[in-house]
Amino acid sequence: MREKRDCLVKRFSVVLGISFLTLPFGPQDAFAYVDPGSGSILLQLMLGGVAGIGVVAKLYWQRIRDGVFRILHKS
C-alpha cells in the first residue's frame, strides 16, 4: 500500500515538475534573449502555488536527503 502511494506521488511530481520546468523553453525563446536563470524559474514556480513548491522540493529532495544523512552520519 505504502509502495503504491509513494509510486503515485513520485510519478505525479515528475510529470508536474517536468511540465512546469519545460514551459519557459517554448516557442517564445526566439525573442526572449534574456536568460531568465534557473533560480528565477524555480522561484517563480514556488510563487506560482503549492504545486510549484512541491516541484522545487522534489528537485532538491536528493540534496536535502543527502544533507540530513551527512548530519546524522557525523553525529
Place this chain on the structure above:
Amino acid sequence: MTVDRIHGSFRDPSGGVYSVNGRILRTVTETYAHQFHFVHRTGLLDRLRARGWLLPYEFVDDEISSLFPGQGIEHLLEVPRLLFVSHPYEWPFSALKSAALLHLDVQVSALEAGVTLSDASAYNVQFQGPIPVFIDHLSFRRYEPGEIWTAHRQFCEQFLLPLLLRALFGISHNAWYRGNLEGIPLEDFRRLLKWQHCLDSNLLKHVVLHAWLHQNSKGLEGEFSAVRNVSSALPVAAFRRLLIGLRAWIQKLTPADSAMSTWQDYARTNSYRTDEVHIKRRFVHEFVETERPKHLWDLGCNAGDYAKVALEAGASHVIGFDSDQGALEACFVRAVDERLAIQPVFLDIANPSPNQGWQESERPGLRGRGHADAVLALALIHHLVIAKNIPLDQVLDWLISLAPLGILEFIPKADPMVQRLLSLREDIFSSYSLETCLAHLETKARIVKTCHLSSQGRTLVWYERRNQ
C-alpha cells in the same frame, strides 16, 4: 544619406535603431513581424502612447526599400529624437524608482492585453524632463498563459537592487551601476544582507531566496529541458500578484540617508544676500530671453532654481547636472511637482560617464550624446579648480566646448565659500583670479556682458564662443 545604427540596439534580434539625417528610425525584422502584428492588433501600444508611457511612433514603411533594401525588414517606425539620452547610472534615486514603477505599470497593462515584455532592461526607459517614458517598441510579444516572467532577475538587478542599495544602506547606486552596466548582481547583493533582512518577506523572496536558488540549482539543468510539455508554471493571477506586490514595495522605498545634504539645503545656507539672488536671476533670465537657447545644460543645478528661471525665460528643456544626491532629489521632486521640463542627472564633472560597453560604444559618454545650445555654470568653477586641482584654463576650455553660449559665475578667493574650501589646505592657486579667467575666456569667446554680484567680487560672465 547616411544610415547609422545606434550602438545600444545591437543585442535585439527583433530590429535595430538607426539615425538617418537627424531622424530616428526603428526597424522591425521579418522574424519578429508576427509578434509585432499581434501586439499592434491588441491596441496596447496606442493605449500606452495615449497615457504618455510609450514614446510615440509612426509607420514609414514606404522608405524601407530606399533605406534598408534586401535586409529582411518588414516595418519601419519613426520615433521622436530624444533631447538627451541618459543611462540608469546617471539617474538619481527617484528617477530610477519612477522608471521601475513605469516598467511594472507597462508590464501589468501588457498582461491585461495578453502581451508581455521580453526583457526588463532599465535602458529601455528614458526621461522627458522628470517623466519616464518607455522607448522600446520591440520589447513586446505575445504572452503564453502560464509562462514564467523571464525578465524577473533582470528587473531585480537593473531596478530593484540599485534602489535597495540606497534604501537599506544609504549607498547611491550610480558608481556600482556604472561599473557593471547590467546592474547589481543578485548574488553580490545578497552577501550584503544580514539575517535580520530575512524577516522582510519581500527581501526574503526577491533577493535571499532568489539568489540562493540561483546558486544552488547547478546540476539540475538536465531536468529543466527533459520533455516539452506545456503547463502552467506561473499562473497569470500569480504573475499579476508578483508585479503588483513589487510595485507596492518599490513605491514605499525611500533613501536611508534622506537627511539634508550639503547642497540640498544650499538655497538656505549660501552666502548670497536676497538682492544678489535677484540680480543673478535677472541676469540668467535676460541671457535666455536674448539668446533664445532651447536646450540648456545647468552644470551644478542644485535644486533647479536657475533651471526654472531659464524655462520661464523661454528655454524648452534643461538638463540639470549635479553630483550631490540630495540636490538631485530636491530638483527631481520640484520638477515633478511644478511640472518643469528639467531632467536631473548625476554627474561628477571631474569624472563624467565614459564610452563603455561592447566596443566601448554601447553606452556613449557624456560628450557622445549631443551638445547643448547653452550652458549655465553658476558657482561651479571654484569647485573644479580649488577642490579638484583642475587648472582654470582647462576648466574654461571644457566649458566653452560644451555649447556656443553660456554664463559662468566666478567666485573669487575672498568669498566665504572659497575661504571654506581653502581653510584646510595650502593655497597653491596663485593664478586663480577674475582677471586670469576673463583673459583666458577671451582667447576662445567673446564676452557679451559681465555683472558684479557681491562686494567680495562674485561676477557673472555672459559669453559667446568664437568660431574657430
